Amino acid sequence: MTNYHHGNLKNSIIEAGINIIFDEGIEKLSIRATAKLIGVSHTAPYRHFKNKEELIVAIALKGFEKLEGKIKSLKNYSNTKDLMVKTGKIFIEFACDNRNYYRIMFGNYINNKTDYHDFFEAYDKLFKRLTEIILKYKNQKLKKCSTDEASITAIAIFSILHGYSLLIIDNNEDKNIGQKKQINSILKKIENLLD
Amino acid sequence: MTNYHHGNLKNSIIEAGINIIFDEGIEKLSIRATAKLIGVSHTAPYRHFKNKEELIVAIALKGFEKLEGKIKSLKNYSNTKDLMVKTGKIFIEFACDNRNYYRIMFGNYINNKTDYHDFFEAYDKLFKRLTEIILKYKNQKLKKCSTDEASITAIAIFSILHGYSLLIIDNNEDKNIGQKKQINSILKKIENLLD
DNA sequence: TTAAATATGTTTGCACTGTAAACATTATTT
DNA sequence: AAATAATGTTTACAGTGCAAACATATTTAA
Numbered sequence: 001m002t003n004y005h006h007g008n009l010k011n012s013i014i015e016a017g018i019n020i021i022f023d024e025g026i027e028k029l030s031i032r033a034t035a036k037l038i039g040v041s042h043t044a045p046y047r048h049f050k051n052k053e054e055l056i057v058a059i060a061l062k063g064f065e066k067l068e069g070k071i072k073s074l075k076n077y078s079n080t081k082d083l084m085v086k087t088g089k090i091f092i093e094f095a096c097d098n099r100n101y102y103r104i105m106f107g108n109y110i111n112n113k114t115d116y117h118d119f120f121e122a123y124d125k126l127f128k129r130l131t132e133i134i135l136k137y138k139n140q141k142l143k144k145c146s147t148d149e150a151s152i153t154a155i156a157i158f159s160i161l162h163g164y165s166l167l168i169i170d171n172n173e174d175k176n177i178g179q180k181k182q183i184n185s186i187l188k189k190i191e192n193l194l195d
Numbered sequence: 196m197t198n199y200h201h202g203n204l205k206n207s208i209i210e211a212g213i214n215i216i217f218d219e220g221i222e223k224l225s226i227r228a229t230a231k232l233i234g235v236s237h238t239a240p241y242r243h244f245k246n247k248e249e250l251i252v253a254i255a256l257k258g259f260e261k262l263e264g265k266i267k268s269l270k271n272y273s274n275t276k277d278l279m280v281k282t283g284k285i286f287i288e289f290a291c292d293n294r295n296y297y298r299i300m301f302g303n304y305i306n307n308k309t310d311y312h313d314f315f316e317a318y319d320k321l322f323k324r325l326t327e328i329i330l331k332y333k334n335q336k337l338k339k340c341s342t343d344e345a346s347i348t349a350i351a352i353f354s355i356l357h358g359y360s361l362l363i364i365d366n367n368e369d370k371n372i373g374q375k376k377q378i379n380s381i382l383k384k385i386e387n388l389l390d
Numbered sequence: 391t392t393a394a395a396t397a398t399g400t401t402t403g404c405a406c407t408g409t410a411a412a413c414a415t416t417a418t419t420t
Numbered sequence: 421a422a423a424t425a426a427t428g429t430t431t432a433c434a435g436t437g438c439a440a441a442c443a444t445a446t447t448t449a450a
Binding site: 005030031032033042043046051 | 435436437438439444445446
Binding site for chain 1: 298301302303308347348350351353354355356357358359361362365366377380381384387388390
């Protein structure tokens with residue numbers, strides 16, 4: 001009898017999980033639901049994930065890949081202020097278009113994020129990207145700026161991006177007519193944070 | 196036989212729930228756990244809460260009361276910029292000291308927040324408070340400012356407060372030595388957002 | 391090439407969860 | 421005092437995470 005071994009079960013489970021969170025929400029994500037979706041016994045996933053949290057981490061990583069891909073596409077900007085604003089825009093738009101990805105990535109579904117090396121790296125990469133843009137901006141303006149100072153600014157900018165993204169996806173502020181205008185206003189506020 | 200009726204079960208359940216989220220975390224909060232803690236049958240809470248979400252809303256409301264109390268205590272500030280910074284400081288400190296209250300209040304544990312009138316009012320009150328401070332500030336500076344414009348600024352400030360609070364409580368940034376310095380730096384950035 | 395080891399499935403079982411339904415007791419209203 | 425409403429309990433069911441024992445396929449070593 002073939003097919004006793006699935007062949008690509010790990011990836012199938014991740015895909016199933018992603019489908020569930022997109023179609024039904026994070027509350028509906030369960031090890032057993034992914035197994036059922038694939039047609040495999042409800043404990044089969046445990047051969048590939050120690051526990052549910054590990055599956056969540058795997059899904060989050062896919063999210064980071066997607067976000068990373070979008071941000072990469074605007075690498076060659078000479079105007080660093082523009083670059084920061086565009087990066088912020090992509091971040092917020094990603095959150096709006098992939099709210100459950102976003103929640104899994106930046107929410108409180110993973111207990112000790114530092115336990116997961118790949119996850120932490122993905123997270124850190126994003127953060128360092130912000131810090132670099134800030135340093136370049138300061139250089140261009142011929143302003144002295146320590147990495148500590150740039151780091152604080154990065155925290156501030158990340159905070160506003162994160163907070164605003166959550167405001168929209170949690171409170172359904174998409175009901176707002178003028179949401180696009182609002183996003184642009186917020187992005188302008190980010191410029192304030194640069195100086 | 197007395198004590199068949201508890202007398203104050205609804206409040207006891209809320210208190211039990213609060214104890215659980217403070218001592219063991221939100222994941223450990225369950226209708227059944229509150230019932231067990233009080234020594235009542237596991238379905239008794241359903242006479243007072245339609246479902247788990249209603250209990251969560253009740254707990255969140257207690258959190259808003261606590262936060263509201265803290266913010267109220269600094270009413271008579273003449274310097275509106277100072278008032279905004281102090282308000283922000285209280286907000287962040289509340290989040291740090293009551294992370295599970297904070298998560299329940301501002302996280303994604305309640306599906307349709309607008310369904311719960313009291314909850315929405317408490318939330319709205321906080322937001323309007325920020326907006327008012329901004330309007331006063333602009334008035335003092337003799338700057339024209341529509342309520343729409345003030346509202347956007349309020350969203351921006353709330354976003355950075357919310358985002359930063361989550362950064363700290365989710366990512367355990369309290370490990371950072373210089374956290375207090377960091378908070379002050381972030382609060383200074385909020386001043387940037389006012390203008 | 392065969393035997394042992396390893397990887398990857400399934401079955402079974404347990405403790406916990408939310409919540410509906412039927413029933414019991416007490417408090418309140420008529 | 422009797423009917424009604426409020427507030428408990430018991431029982432039941434389906435869903436969950438996950439551990440343990442077992443089954444089968446694949447890989448590795450002799």
